[in-house]
Amino acid sequence: MISLTIAGSDSGGGAGIQADIKTFQELGVFGTTVITALTDQNTKGVHGVFKVTPQFVQQQLSSVLEDFSIKSIKTGMLYSAEIIEAAAAVLREQKIPLVLDPVMIAKGGEKLLQNSAVEALIEQLLPLTTICTPNIPEAEVLTGMSIKDSKDMERAARSILQMGSDWVVIKGGHTGEKDAVDRVYGHDAAFTMTTPRKKTDHTHGTGCTFSAAITANIAKGYTIPEAIIEAKKFVHLAISYPLFIGSGKGPTNHFAFNQQKGVCEVVVNEA
Numbered sequence: 608m609i610s611l612t613i614a615g616s617d618s619g620g621g622a623g624i625q626a627d628i629k630t631f632q633e634l635g636v637f638g639t640t641v642i643t644a645l646t647d648q649n650t651k652g653v654h655g656v657f658k659v660t661p662q663f664v665q666q667q668l669s670s671v672l673e674d675f676s677i678k679s680i681k682t683g684m685l686y687s688a689e690i691i692e693a694a695a696a697v698l699r700e701q702k703i704p705l706v707l708d709p710v711m712i713a714k715g716g717e718k719l720l721q722n723s724a725v726e727a728l729i730e731q732l733l734p735l736t737t738i739c740t741p742n743i744p745e746a747e748v749l750t751g752m753s754i755k756d757s758k759d760m761e762r763a764a765r766s767i768l769q770m771g772s773d774w775v776v777i778k779g780g781h782t783g784e785k786d787a788v789d790r791v792y793g794h795d796a797a798f799t800m801t802t803p804r805k806k807t808d809h810t811h812g813t814g815c816t817f818s819a820a821i822t823a824n825i826a827k828g829y830t831i832p833e834a835i836i837e838a839k840k841f842v843h844l845a846i847s848y849p850l851f852i853g854s855g856k857g858p859t860n861h862f863a864f865n866q867q868k869g870v871c872e873v874v875v876n877e878a
């Protein structure tokens with residue numbers, strides 16, 4: 608099984624391309640990569656961004672796709688409208704399932720997607736998307752809605768479905784809820800996934816890890832709901848057993864899922 612991630616490099620190893628290939632590897636999937644930008648980053652924040660030219664992003668993508676039998680693709684930090692356009696031009700010619708993690712702002716507040724790129728993301732990538740995985744601030748930017756409660760989350764998800772994604776997962780990392788509740792919507796299905804919210808500062812790269820696990824699970828042949836629920840287990844265990852490395856917001860633990868033999872209770876309810 609081979610998957611592809613199109614994302615930015617995190618020199619600190621907790622998010623971006625590095626989180627993605629660690630997650631693929633732990634789930635038994637061979638990872639290939641298209642790098643959109645290098646970040647000079649550690650657990651204290653993003654200190655600089657060095658972007659790759661759109662043409663070279665496209666070259667990497669074409670090289671990977673013409674040689675490997677890629678079973679699933681994810682996108683993370685795409686940075687600019689030009690990079691999105693370059694990637695979309697190649698992806699449009701494929702029918703490979705696409706997980707779009709609409710990465711916009713790092714946990715430390717630094718911009719990972721230019722404001723001018725949001726329209727390109729919506730117009731060029733959402734129509735090609737199998738699963739879109741926004742956190743709440745990202746869902747607000749995509750839809751222009753203000754999200755305050757679960758009704759708003761459903762309205763925002765339905766609006767993103769209308770934009771062309773087959774499934775939407777509104778992640779609950781940023782709510783004030785006692786539990787970490789993610790809400791999943793398809794055109795004919797809706798369910799919630801609940802785990803206890805962990806009191807921890809070691810959440811750097813949670814979104815990347817979650818979307819990479821979904822992508823790997825799709826490559827392994829899981830159905831979309833199974834791929835999403837199993838990915839919730841992966842990220843919950845990664846958050847539950849921190850590595851305590853770095854002096855800022857530490858990375859999640861990509862080893863934990865296999866160390867704990869995948870044992871994690873996720874409560875799934877119809878929404």
Ligand SMILES: Nc1ncnc2c1ncn2[C@@H]1O[C@H](COP(=O)(O)OP(=O)(O)OP(=O)(O)O)[C@@H](O)[C@H]1O
Pocket residue numbers: 622710713714741742743778779780781787788789802803804805806807810811812813814815817839842843846
């Ligand atoms: N403290 C926590 N305890 C348990 N689960 C959490 C916690 N924080 C986030 N999660 C889970 O981690 C996953 C990623 O959600 P989150 O909202 O943090 O993504 P994100 O903000 O996109 O992450 P990133 O900042 O890395 O881009 C979701 O399944 C969410 O429920």
Ligand SMILES: Cc1ncc(COP(=O)(O)O)c(N)n1
Pocket residue numbers: 614615616617622623624646648653683684710712713714715719810811812813814815
């Ligand atoms: C290259 C890259 N991609 C994504 C993130 C988001 O992760 P987080 O929100 O946890 O900082 C990041 N910090 N760096």
